[in-house]
Amino acid sequence: MHTRSRSDTLVQLRAIVAGAPIPALTPLRYAETHAVWEAASDQRGRLRDWLVAELPPLVAHVRDRPVAVLGVGVGDGSVDGPLAAALAAGGRRVDYAGVEPHPPSAGAVAARLAGLGLPGLTITVQVTDFASDAGTGPVDLVHFVHSLYYVGDVGAALDRALDRLGPGGVLVALTAPLEPLCVLTDAVAPHEGHRQWFAEDVRAELPGRGLTVREAVIDGRLDLGAVRTDPAGTGEQLLDFLVQGRTGALPAAARALLLAHLRDIALPGPGWVVPHPLHVAVVTR
Numbered sequence: 213m214h215t216r217s218r219s220d221t222l223v224q225l226r227a228i229v230a231g232a233p234i235p236a237l238t239p240l241r242y243a244e245t246h247a248v249w250e251a252a253s254d255q256r257g258r259l260r261d262w263l264v265a266e267l268p269p270l271v272a273h274v275r276d277r278p279v280a281v282l283g284v285g286v287g288d289g290s291v292d293g294p295l296a297a298a299l300a301a302g303g304r305r306v307d308y309a310g311v312e313p314h315p316p317s318a319g320a321v322a323a324r325l326a327g328l329g330l331p332g333l334t335i336t337v338q339v340t341d342f343a344s345d346a347g348t349g350p351v352d353l354v355h356f357v358h359s360l361y362y363v364g365d366v367g368a369a370l371d372r373a374l375d376r377l378g379p380g381g382v383l384v385a386l387t388a389p390l391e392p393l394c395v396l397t398d399a400v401a402p403h404e405g406h407r408q409w410f411a412e413d414v415r416a417e418l419p420g421r422g423l424t425v426r427e428a429v430i431d432g433r434l435d436l437g438a439v440r441t442d443p444a445g446t447g448e449q450l451l452d453f454l455v456q457g458r459t460g461a462l463p464a465a466a467r468a469l470l471l472a473h474l475r476d477i478a479l480p481g482p483g484w485v486v487p488h489p490l491h492v493a494v495v496t497r
């Protein structure tokens with residue numbers, strides 16, 4: 213019996229998709245499927261805990277003025293809310309700026325941060341992408357949480373962010389690595405001017421800029437059980453976010469290969485759970 217290897221599966225999948233690219237997600241479908249995706253993974257809680265524990269000490273040197281924060285691609289603020297609250301603990305003043313191109317998400321993050329009701333917290337959300345407007349003035353912390361995938365040029369985005377750092381400032385980038393789940397994203401996602409970037413692309417840009425880099429990995433597990441139990445509902449939303457496009461438009465052979473790869477990388481045990489790691493880079497000059 214012929215057993216197809218993981219790389220054969222990906223080669224065949226890429227070949228089919230190259231001849232029949234699927235439509236990209238609309239911004240609305242993206243935001244909806246992102247929420248479903250995060251709810252299916254324990255990575256979200258782990259990364260939130262990591263941000264809340266690790267970032268406030270990095271700006272502890274800021275005294276006698278507000279801590280200035282810039283979040284790039286803040287989405288609906290589901291991690292920025294807890295982070296802003298942690299930074300503002302004890303009555304500390306925080307100027308929290310967010311950049312988010314999707315207007316409903318920008319509205320949601322502004323409302324979420326305002327809803328914290330913290331008197332020392334000021335909030336500015338710019339509805340734009342980071343290439344069009346990186347803002348002005350020095351900040352103490354810039355973070356990219358799951359957003360560097362989409363910038364036109366990773367090196368240029370990092371340089372724009374580094375240019376914003378004041379003395380003692382820190383840049384934090386949390387980006388999925390290109391294995392073993394995201395190889396499917398890489399194989400299937402429609403290219404919108406460029407392929408999606410991954411942690412390997414971020415790491416490749418860090419040397420040669422005179423930076424000090426600390427790296428870590430946040431482990432996670434993504435439960436894809438709904439792909440079997442609710443294929444037309446939550447299951448389709450999960451697959452759409454995974455490949456950042458409409459999987460309903462995939463030819464049947466490509467869909468079978470995609471599911472075969474997921475089966476292949478699933479962890480032993482009941483359900484359909486796959487590793488969902490996240491690379492962390494903490495960067496200072």
Ligand SMILES: C[S@@+](CC[C@H](N)C(=O)[O-])C[C@H]1O[C@@H](n2cnc3c(N)ncnc32)[C@H](O)[C@@H]1O
Nearest residue numbers: 284285286287313314341342357358359362363
């Ligand atoms: C996966 S979501 C992450 C949202 C949020 N950081 C979180 O972890 O919940 C990626 C976000 O990046 C935003 N985005 C896409 N392209 C961007 C760009 N060029 N500049 C800034 N944000 C961008 C998207 O609109 C989306 O809200």
